[in-house]
Amino acid sequence: MSVMPFQVALWIELLAAGLGGLQGALFAAGERHRRIDVVGVVVIGLAVSLGGSLLRDIVLNQPPVVLWRNWYLVVAGASALLGMALQPVLARVDWLITGLDAVVMGLFGAIGASKALSLGTGEAGALVAGIIGAIGGGMLRDVILSLPISFLRVGTLYAVAAGAGAGVLVVLVVLGTPIPVAGVVCVVVTTVLRLAAVRFGWTFPEQRALRSRQTSR
Template sequence: MPPVEPAPTLVVLDLVGIFVFAISGALVAVRKELDLFAVLVLAGTTGLGGGFLRDVLIDATPPAALADWRYLLVPVGAGLLTFAFHPTLGRMERLVTVFDAFGLALFCVAGALKAVDYGLGPLPAALLGMVTGIGGGMVRDVLAGRVPIIFRGELYATPALAGAMVAVLMERGGLPVVVAALTGATVCLAWRLLAVWRDWQAPLPRGSASV
């Protein structure tokens, strides 16, 4: 199935999401006192990794990011910016978290709807939407030598899965794509921001774990 040419608005939103994710990757590299190259690689893998994982799994290769130079320049720009101004960016952590929630909302919905376009069923499509949203951060954490932060009780993947599911089901139900996408993204965004604000945690296993 040929990929559909995305609308300009979607491309802009996509690039914003990549930019925000790339900054979060670059900040991890700066805090681990890694060098400029590591900053750029972690910016790139965090911004683009989720989409790469999705595209490889649904056979939409080469990934869009490799066929469009804007997708490559955005993480480079985010990495250089972080490298130069990281003390300022570090102080704006709350703002970065909010932007990151926007990126997550956008990616999970866009990823799920792309998987639907490539012929996947609703459940796998929603899961691939979640992978698109959380994949970049997981690759970032593995490369930076730490257990993925989304495993540590943060409510991060659940909102992404919920948003992707809502978007897929509404689109299946015959609603216009733009309505499905906006509703799914809003569900993900609201849930994620509430989780940050209220400090909601994912449940931990009961009792002593080291049996």
């Protein structure tokens, strides 16, 4: 595959960072039983906002863009503070956190996959980079809060939604679709699949359930 210029506009990356910081802070501020202080809420907001980009760039052997360009930290930090301030007002709107999480996954997945393609990786590598970008922030959040890693447990197709969106982007780009159009489709696919899985409780069978079936046979 030929190398092409990275075509994601800075404002889109900053939008993803801002929404990630907002969602992470809302999530952390809602964990009142853990008694997280103000600094902790901001740190978790930053982890969700910047974690996916950081892990993506490490995997792609690129300078971490979140450290080299000041706007990422400024936007992510400000969004985290905003999320912490708004949490008491939005405490009863659980769907907002899930919705923001789905959109942030889609945005970071699209950015990760398109950046990998621009660097000349293969289609499989771009898919992996997109998934890492999409779930990296949530993974760091879970590690910091000592929660079960979201994409490893029986749940609502967390990594599958990220992979589906990134996969669609890669296929569309290979077929000649412009990156902006493919990116929008990626975000829509990831968001819709994630929200549908939450709404209808779609999951993969638990490993123990499969083993029990095999034993019964």
